[in-house]
Amino acid sequence: MDSTVFAALLQSAQLTLAPEQIEELSSVAIATLSSVxxxxxxxxxxxxxxxxxxxxxx
Amino acid sequence: MEPYELSLAQASERIRTKELSPLELTRSxxxxxxxxxxxxxxxxxxxxxxxxSEAAAAGEEIAAGTYRGPLHGIPIGVKDLYDTAxxxxxSSSAVRADHMPTTDSxxxxxxxxxxxxxxxxxxxxxxxxxxxxPTTRNPWDTSTVPGGSSGGSGAAVGAGVTLIGxxxxxxxxxRIPAAVxxxxxxxxxxxxxxxAGVASLSWSLDHVGPLTRNVTDSAVVLNAMAGYDRRDxxxxxxxxxxxxxxxxxGVRGMRIGIPRxxxxxxxxxxxxxxxxxxxxxxxxxxxxxxxxxIPYADLVVSTLWGIMMPEASAYHRDAIRATPELYxxxxxxxxxxxxxILATDYINALRVRTLMQRAWRDLYESVDVVLAxxxxxxxxDAEDPVATWEDGRVEAGTSVYSRLSGPxxxxxxxxxxxxxxxxxxxxxxxxxxxxxxxxxxVILRAGRALERxxxxxxxxxxxxxxxxxxxxxxxxxxxxAAAGVAI
Numbered sequence: 107m108d109s110t111v112f113a114a115l116l117q118s119a120q121l122t123l124a125p126e127q128i129e130e131l132s133s134v135a136i137a138t139l140s141s142v143x144x145x146x147x148x149x150x151x152x153x154x155x156x157x158x159x160x161x162x163x164x
Numbered sequence: 165m166e167p168y169e170l171s172l173a174q175a176s177e178r179i180r181t182k183e184l185s186p187l188e189l190t191r192s193x194x195x196x197x198x199x200x201x202x203x204x205x206x207x208x209x210x211x212x213x214x215x216x217s218e219a220a221a222a223g224e225e226i227a228a229g230t231y232r233g234p235l236h237g238i239p240i241g242v243k244d245l246y247d248t249a250x251x252x253x254x255s256s257s258a259v260r261a262d263h264m265p266t267t268d269s270x271x272x273x274x275x276x277x278x279x280x281x282x283x284x285x286x287x288x289x290x291x292x293x294x295x296x297x298p299t300t301r302n303p304w305d306t307s308t309v310p311g312g313s314s315g316g317s318g319a320a321v322g323a324g325v326t327l328i329g330x331x332x333x334x335x336x337x338x339r340i341p342a343a344v345x346x347x348x349x350x351x352x353x354x355x356x357x358x359x360a361g362v363a364s365l366s367w368s369l370d371h372v373g374p375l376t377r378n379v380t381d382s383a384v385v386l387n388a389m390a391g392y393d394r395r396d397x398x399x400x401x402x403x404x405x406x407x408x409x410x411x412x413x414g415v416r417g418m419r420i421g422i423p424r425x426x427x428x429x430x431x432x433x434x435x436x437x438x439x440x441x442x443x444x445x446x447x448x449x450x451x452x453x454x455x456x457x458i459p460y461a462d463l464v465v466s467t468l469w470g471i472m473m474p475e476a477s478a479y480h481r482d483a484i485r486a487t488p489e490l491y492x493x494x495x496x497x498x499x500x501x502x503x504x505i506l507a508t509d510y511i512n513a514l515r516v517r518t519l520m521q522r523a524w525r526d527l528y529e530s531v532d533v534v535l536a537x538x539x540x541x542x543x544x545d546a547e548d549p550v551a552t553w554e555d556g557r558v559e560a561g562t563s564v565y566s567r568l569s570g571p572x573x574x575x576x577x578x579x580x581x582x583x584x585x586x587x588x589x590x591x592x593x594x595x596x597x598x599x600x601x602x603x604x605x606v607i608l609r610a611g612r613a614l615e616r617x618x619x620x621x622x623x624x625x626x627x628x629x630x631x632x633x634x635x636x637x638x639x640x641x642x643x644x645a646a647a648g649v650a651i
């Protein structure tokens with residue numbers, strides 16, 4: 107991942123940042139996004155997500 | 165002894181027997197607040213007039229024969245994330261500068277029902293998104309941070325202003341300031357206490373709970389805060405026990421898990437030594453120590469931030485576009501980066517969380533409680549809140565403080581931070597006791613046993629004319645040596 111990819115992701119999120127702001131954020135962003143990406147490198151098989159939904163109306 | 169110096173149990177008993185009025189206690193707390201607040205800046209808003217009015221009303225009610233229980237007439241500080249009707253609730257952010265709730269959050273409403281007096285709103289790291297609370301200082305050394313994000317509550321309780329501070333904990337934000345400010349902090353099981361009316365950082369990781377001067381006080385507060393609330397989608401409809409029941413029963417036969425990994429890496433040596441001393445103390449009281457390996461240790465930080473950041477960014481999506489200039493740079497950057505996390509990574513973080521929960525459940529077949537340091541570093545320099553490790557690596561304050569908290573947030577398991585000692589420089593240290601889901605009573609029992617065996621819990625920082633404080637490095641080294649731990 108590099109700053110170009112980060113800029114593209116922000117654009118996809120419809121966030122308009124000045125080029126210098128993207129540049130400033132890039133190193134932290136790349137480190138964070140790379141760290142988070144580790145969860146998608148795990149063999150997850152049929153493991154469901156831990157997400158909560160309660161269909162009850164009570 | 166001034167009224168503000170009393171523990172909750174002592175103050176309650178005096179109020180119940182009418183030796184002390186809520187008004188006297190509240191005035192004493194306000195005097196203490198005025199003495200230390202210029203140095204610690206724990207409060208975002210002090211509601212002095214309404215506090216005195218609430219205290220007077222509590223006194224009249226008690227005089228008329230209606231005593232509501234151990235929280236009646238007790239002054240508390242409420243983290244500025246919790247809605248409080250008619251009291252500014254800013255999340256310590258310019259973004260919410262004008263936010264004036266019309267109703268109380270569920271937790272505040274429950275505590276009002278129990279009779280508390282709200283002294284004011286305590287500072288949070290902006291929107292709870294950080295672990296240093298830059299607005300506030302640590303009462304044990306005002307050149308250092310109080311931890312966070314519930315740093316105002318930690319500072320207020322540690323300085324002896326309030327007997328109780330409310331906190332929220334998404335990545336350690338109750339346990340971190342508790343450890344760094346020398347108080348007890350209880351993160352209950354996910355779903356145990358309602359978060360309705362509390363600004364969210366991350367819906368699937370947020371917890372609410374108390375910071376208090378001792379373990380029993382936390383149990384008393386949880387008795388009032390716990391219970392089902394349909395307005396909070398995480399709230400769990402199950403019976404609420406009396407958390408003070410059995411709290412004096414000790415740890416004989418309890419199996420205490422001692423981690424061999426994760427909680428042993430990049431931790432201040434004095435904190436490691438104090439944690440080892442706590443283990444030895446528990447063993448000396450009849451507990452069995454069991455060495456364990458923390459599962460998925462290499463994925464804790466990735467999973468925690470992989471969930472927390474996109475949820476926070478979703479919460480702030482409109483405001484970050486409308487008024488980005490009103491956020492502090494640190495929090496604005498985190499929210500912006502969170503927008504770039506892919507939905508698939510977020511969902512996979514939730515799936516890894518499932519694996520972690522299963523592995524921790526298996527782990528608890530051999531232990532009843534896990535003992536670990538609450539945070540990896542002592543109170544950090546407020547001007548430059550970073551830790552520098554032996555090999556020269558520098559770690560940012562929020563990372564240093566939240567790293568060891570993650571497992572209990574991801575698994576939802578209850579965790580109690582209890583003071584474990586003071587460093588040679590006089591700064592507080594804490595250990596956390598992590599229990600099975602909904603077994604808060606077990607960690608409270610273990611915490612109470614540790615508290616009884618030491619002289620470090622319940623101390624008020626020596627600030628604003630208060631003269632007692634830490635037992636001192638010499639006394640602490642003596643205690644560690646007595647426990648067979650070399651430092």
